[in-house]
Amino acid sequence: MxxxxxxxxxxxxxxxxxxxxxxxxxxxxxxxxxxxxxxxxxxxxxxxxxxxxxxxxxxxxxxxxxxxxxxxxDDKAQSEFDFTMLMDAFEMNQKTELHNLSQLSSVMRNDGKGLRQKCLDVLEHVNEEVKRANMVKAKLDYQKKSSLVSAGIADERIKKLDAYIEKIMNAVASKNKDDVTVKAIQTYFKQHEMKLEEFKI
Known part of the structure; x- marks a missing residue:
């Protein structure tokens, strides 16, 4: 621990x-x-x-x-122990972000013309967490293609990272499904170079 x-x-x-x-x-x-x-x-x-x-x-x-x-x-593959520690750390951060999302009583500002600052703060954290997970995925894909790690290990780790990303992004998407809010969230991630289609928002 x-x-x-x-x-x-x-x-x-x-x-x-x-x-x-x-x-x-x-x-x-x-x-x-x-x-x-x-x-x-x-x-x-x-x-x-x-x-x-x-x-x-x-x-x-x-x-x-x-x-x-x-x-x-370092182009070498992480050991199973190090990858497990990394995923445990990711998941601890995710629990924090899921809690922060659940505490948002409202996503949009009162005038309906943008996201509330508290929501923006949470989305910033989510965005950075997803970026880091995607960086690990990119490295695993490179290592797999370069035969630095077996396809089986790489695919298994990428699958875990995909599940991690999907969980947090689904939580963001389900926070509020009205068209105005969805568009505002999509705009935020577009401005921060996120590929929204990957995260099903």
């Missing part, structure tokens, strides 16, 4: 996924935290939290033998 909480805290600590691509682009070879920060130029604390999340998701590895912390992109 302690390890699950560690994974959960790491993944929960970083909402923004915007700098993931920048980090992965600069970590083809070993690179120190300071050098990585110089190349990316973003807030250092946020970058470090993003690196921790990418580590938990199996996208990065570190070299603990060095006096400084170095990062490098």
């Amino acid at each position: 302690k390890l699950i909480l560690i994974y959960w805290k790491i993944i929960q600590s970083t909402l923004a996924t915007e700098n993931y691509d920048s980090i992965l682009k600069e970590t083809s070879n070993w690179i120190s935290t300071n050098d990585l920060h110089k190349k990316i130029g973003t807030d250092k604390a946020q970058m470090i939290e993003s690196c921790k999340t990418l580590l938990a998701m199996g996208y990065l590895k570190t070299n603990p033998k060095q006096s400084k912390l170095f990062y490098r992109k």
Whole structure:
């Protein structure tokens, strides 16, 4: 349980996924935290939290033998233990978002011209969680095609991730089914580069 909480805290600590691509682009070879920060130029604390999340998701590895912390992109498949810990952390976050969704008494503003701020806050969290799950799926698909992981293991893990994504997105979709609300939610996810057809909204 302690390890699950560690994974959960790491993944929960970083909402923004915007700098993931920048980090992965600069970590083809070993690179120190300071050098990585110089190349990316973003807030250092946020970058470090993003690196921790990418580590938990199996996208990065570190070299603990060095006096400084170095990062490098990791193409190897996660062990079953690490993947299980990751899914447990995802599911803990999902429980939080499902609870937050259930607490929304109203999705739309009183004037009916947009989503309430509380709803937007929840959707932001949901959006980031789904993005992270899709990143893990993308890596598994790459590993499967590159024979870095067996098709059976990759397909089984992708199936679990699909179920995870479908559960939270169905909860969002079922919150309110009137046309105005559905359109507002669709607009939000379109603006945040979500492929709505995948999530059946």
